Amino acid sequence: MPSPRLEIALAADELHWPDGPVLALRPPPQQTGLPQDRTLVVHGFKPAHDAWAKSGYAVAAETPATDFAAAYIALPRAKDHAFALLACALDRVAPGGLIAIDGAKTDGVDSVARALKELDTSIESLSKAHGRLLWFRRPENVTDAVVEWGDRSTSPQGWMTAPGVFSANAVDVGSRLLVESLAPLSGRGADLGAGWGYLSAQVLSSMNAVTHLDLVEAEWAALECARANVLDPRADFHWADATCFQAPAYDFIVMNPPFHTSRQADPALGQRFVVSAARLLKRTGRLTLVANRHLPYEETLRKSFAEVGTRAEASGFKVIQAGKPRPYAGR
Numbered sequence: 001m002p003s004p005r006l007e008i009a010l011a012a013d014e015l016h017w018p019d020g021p022v023l024a025l026r027p028p029p030q031q032t033g034l035p036q037d038r039t040l041v042v043h044g045f046k047p048a049h050d051a052w053a054k055s056g057y058a059v060a061a062e063t064p065a066t067d068f069a070a071a072y073i074a075l076p077r078a079k080d081h082a083f084a085l086l087a088c089a090l091d092r093v094a095p096g097g098l099i100a101i102d103g104a105k106t107d108g109v110d111s112v113a114r115a116l117k118e119l120d121t122s123i124e125s126l127s128k129a130h131g132r133l134l135w136f137r138r139p140e141n142v143t144d145a146v147v148e149w150g151d152r153s154t155s156p157q158g159w160m161t162a163p164g165v166f167s168a169n170a171v172d173v174g175s176r177l178l179v180e181s182l183a184p185l186s187g188r189g190a191d192l193g194a195g196w197g198y199l200s201a202q203v204l205s206s207m208n209a210v211t212h213l214d215l216v217e218a219e220w221a222a223l224e225c226a227r228a229n230v231l232d233p234r235a236d237f238h239w240a241d242a243t244c245f246q247a248p249a250y251d252f253i254v255m256n257p258p259f260h261t262s263r264q265a266d267p268a269l270g271q272r273f274v275v276s277a278a279r280l281l282k283r284t285g286r287l288t289l290v291a292n293r294h295l296p297y298e299e300t301l302r303k304s305f306a307e308v309g310t311r312a313e314a315s316g317f318k319v320i321q322a323g324k325p326r327p328y329a330g331r
């Protein structure tokens with residue numbers, strides 16, 4: 001959701017963008033108050049990235065190693081991610097430049113405000129609409145402790161992950177259950193919402209009859225990790241929205257579909273993944289998915305597939321296998 005706070009602070013003459021380029025880190029589409037002629041929007045989530053590009057802004061998936069006069073951070077949900085973005089802004093904005101951080105209270109903006117006291121600078125703040133906009137001048141020096149804000153996550157052993165990606169600190173219990181209960185797979189397949197590549201790596205290492213696997217992931221940082229984690233030549237990587245991804249029909253699809261949009265639980269997103277899987281599979285193709293037991297996917301599954309069955313249930317998760325995709329299901 002766009003925040004009203006930036007526009008309010010600008011209109012009240014409380015905050016001014018200094019001359020020069022502005023870096024906007026993960027602003028939601030339609031965020032107002034960012035000068036279009038000199039803002040670079042950095043957004044790794046493909047649908048948001050494409051929406052910004054469509055509205056005429058310069059966009060990148062990763063922050064370039066150049067200097068900016070100012071930065072705006074839309075606070076993400078995960079704390080490690082928030083601090084990584086803050087460290088990035090402190091690195092790219094020149095001393096004396098402006099850094100603004102905008103977040104809902106539920107996204108931990110107050111704990112960020114407390115952490116900012118470590119910086120030798122005065123913090124200004126505007127509270128509105130259950131959130132806060134904080135802004136300050138980038139101090140000349142930042143301590144090592146602040147620089148290390150950029151790397152506070154601990155990847156699961158042997159895997160590369162990044163702040164803010166799903167299961168950055170430990171392999172997901174549901175994904176592990178899916179791997180343990182998979183029937184043998186063969187031919188061409190896809191992993192929709194592949195994350196940092198755990199499912200794909202397991203499928204490729206244990207199933208010799210798999211000839212090709214497309215990893216489809218909307219988060220740039222997660223896909224970059226997957227490229228590092230999945231070195232098998234049968235793997236192909238796609239930075240794309242799985243709900244509208246196009247490909248020749250697959251023999252199988254595996255997935256642990258996303259169930260959140262920002263902080264909100266969003267079962268409709270997982271349901272769109274189910275519909276997309278049915279669309280992307282051959283008539284003889286098979287979907288295996290894992291989900292929290294309480295998520296309401298059964299109706300969409302039955303509408304999209306003629307055969308639906310449970311392969312495993314444990315630790316609050318269910319693994320479902322579906323076959324015979326219906327020709328026009330959900331389209």
Ligand SMILES: C[S@@+](CC[C@H](N)C(=O)[O-])C[C@H]1O[C@@H](n2cnc3c(N)ncnc32)[C@H](O)[C@@H]1O
Pocket residue numbers: 166167172175192193194195196197198199216217218219222240241242243255256257258259
């Ligand atoms: C529950 S995680 C599963 C990750 C990985 N497959 C695993 O099992 O650890 C769902 C993944 O879907 C990705 N995602 C969310 N929306 C997406 C979309 N529209 N298209 C593709 N991927 C998406 C998220 O970034 C996240 O990595």
